[in-house]
Amino acid sequence: MTLNTVEVEKNLASELIKKINEKTAVIGVVGLGYVGLPLAVENAKAGYQVIGFDVHTEKIEKINRGINYIGDVNDEELAELIEANQFIATEDYSLIKNVDAVVICVPTPLDVHKQADTSYVETATKEISNYLHKGMLIVLESTTYPGTTEEVLKPILEQPGLSCGKDFFLAYSPERVDPGNKTFKTSNTPKVVGGMTESCTEVAVTMYKNVLEADIHEVSSPAVAEMEKILENTFRNINIGLANEMAILCNKMGIDVWEVIDAAATKPYGFMPFYPGPGLGGHCIPIDPWYLTWKAREYNYHTKLIESAGEINNAMPEYVINRSMQLLNKKGKALNGSNILVFGVAYKKDIDDYRESPAIPILEMLDEMGANWKVVDPYVNHFELNGSSYTTENDITEQMLKTADLVLIITNHSKLEYKLIAEKANLIFDTRNSFSVDMETKGNYFKL
Ligand SMILES: NC(=O)c1ccc[n+]([C@@H]2O[C@H](COP(=O)([O-])OP(=O)(O)OC[C@H]3O[C@@H](n4cnc5c(N)ncnc54)[C@H](O)[C@@H]3O)[C@@H](O)[C@H]2O)c1
Structure with missing residues (x-):
């Protein structure tokens, strides 16, 4: 009996969901900065084997010695997770072949012309695509313009001949961490998730539900999730602009x-x-x-x-x-x-x-x-x-x-x-x- 495409996708999704729920899935986190390191620690604390990937040798060495460099990460928790081998950091992307789900948290700066620079995301995705295997989940968390997951990540990941939604799962889930915030941390900040297909969303939501205490809000596509993140930060930017304009005028008016x-x-x-x-x-x-x-x-x-x-x-x-x-x-x-x-x-x-x-x-x-x-x-x-x-x-x-x-x-x-x-x-x-x-x-x- 041969399975049709939908059944294959569902089977692969069920297998991965089972691994995630049983905590036998290996989670990768690419980019161990302000966003990635706290996320890697949360995943490891939830009981997953976590492999962190970065290109910064000094950061890798520090992590593997149990030394923390991010304010929102607890020094002792990190040291314990490293000691217990629950979390390791590496520059070696070939270890992606052992990973079931990978979350990308690399920088998304602007170039000198104030244009989106997605080169870090592209490089990281290309590295992952070299070791992409069937049934794997890839989630982008870096903040970016609506359309990035579909227009940039999907074609790169499909290059090895695998098909998104059928052979691997792809989703976008914006990171909302507010460094220094004493109340809301990675684990208790509600998370928005939008996958390329229903199965993509389901697998990604399962992963976050197993790791975070917060509610998970599903949306219909990665583009909706990408846009909502930009809306959040644009809302702040514009309101701060209004406050600044008021400050300038108030000063003039005494x-x-x-x-x-x-x-x-x-x-x-x-x-x-x-x-x-x-x-x-x-x-x-x-x-x-x-x-x-x-x-x-x-x-x-x-x-x-x-x-x-x-x-x-x-x-x-x-x-x-x-x-x-x-x-x-x-x-x-x-x-x-x-x-x-x-x-x-x-x-x-x-x-x-x-x-x-x-x-x-x-x-x-x-x-x-x-x-x-x-x-x-x-x-x-x-x-x-x-x-x-x-x-x-x-x-x-x-x-x-x-x-x-x-x-x-x-x-x-x-x-x-x-x-x-x-x-x-x-x-x-x-x-x-x-x-x-x-x-x-x-x-x-x-x-x-
Ligand atoms: N910092 C925040 O408060 C915050 C909050 C929400 C969202 N974000 C978004 O999250 C993303 C990451 O931000 P951050 O503040 O964690 O950045 P960061 O600079 O602190 O960390 C990024 C890490 O990625 C690594 N890196 C770069 N290229 C890589 C590659 N090809 N492979 C592996 N690692 C690579 C860097 O060495 C660095 O350690 C950005 O898109 C940012 O806009 C940040």
Whole structure:
């Protein structure tokens, strides 16, 4: 008796679902960064044998020695999983042949022309396709434009002569991890999953149900899941753009924008507070909307709202410099030659990631204007600026505060000693509303 295509697909899907439910499936995670490492750890904790793949030799060595480098991963948990051989890391893609399901978490940056750069996803997929075997599940988690799973991954994976949905299963499930978030982690954040076929969705959903505590929300296609992720981050980008525009106008009108937002937030429906700041940062909010803008051009559509918000948000570092100049000017000082003590190079509070941080263009402009700057950041020890490496100060001293012409708060890390700063600094420009009201009394404190 020969089986028809649908029966073959169903059989392969049932076999994989059985392996996943019995925890005999081997899970691969490609890209062991902020997204991939926590996910690999969750899979291993759920009882799966996990193989992590990365191209960064130093990361592989660290993991295999049980050394953690991601804030949201528990050091002891990782060490125990490595010790127990439940999780190993490797650069050797040939181990994909032992893997039943693989999740791709590689970077999706923009190129210099603000166009989607899917080259990491393509490279990783090609490596996987070399060892792809029947009955395997591939899930893309990297944030990307709608259509990537179908238009980029599927053709590469089908090259060895295997057919998507029939011989292997393919799905997209966006990662929503919010580094530094104390409440929502990889395991308890609801997950959206969309497969190329019903079986693809079913297999991927089974995997996540076995690993995560959170609800799994199925959608009808990878494109829906890809688009919903971009919607989430575009929603944040645009609302932060609105908050920034309000901040600029409120400053001109002598109104405290933070008080305005707090007042608006008392409305129990129809309003959600977003806050202004020195500019967007991180690997998601400043980047993801441009993936959509880029894709929209293929459909002859101009994403006006996204681009307006982008313009406002991208101009915030320059706005911070202009306000700093005005504040120094009132004290009879120029930015040129002034000592600026910058607090925070990380893109948001209590994390060690400075990718796309607004602190970088701000420091570049301070350099261009001839200011002398020093950075205090208890989370980021070193950072790169224009090809040079800089070391930050971890602690604040009274002397540092007294000798600074301006203290510029870019990142409101909880660990910073705000009381000491308020007491000893000559002039403070706070882009994050970091100080409590009773600290703001000396007349030398200014907010965005
Ligand atoms: N960081 C976040 O907060 C976050 C949240 C949600 C979604 N995302 C998305 O998840 C994806 C990954 O982001 P991240 O922050 O984890 O990035 P990351 O840079 O921290 O990690 C990516 C890892 O992939 C590795 N890598 C690159 N090319 C590879 C290849 N060919 N094979 C194997 N490994 C490779 C890198 O060495 C790195 O370790 C991106 O698409 C991002 O937009 C990130």
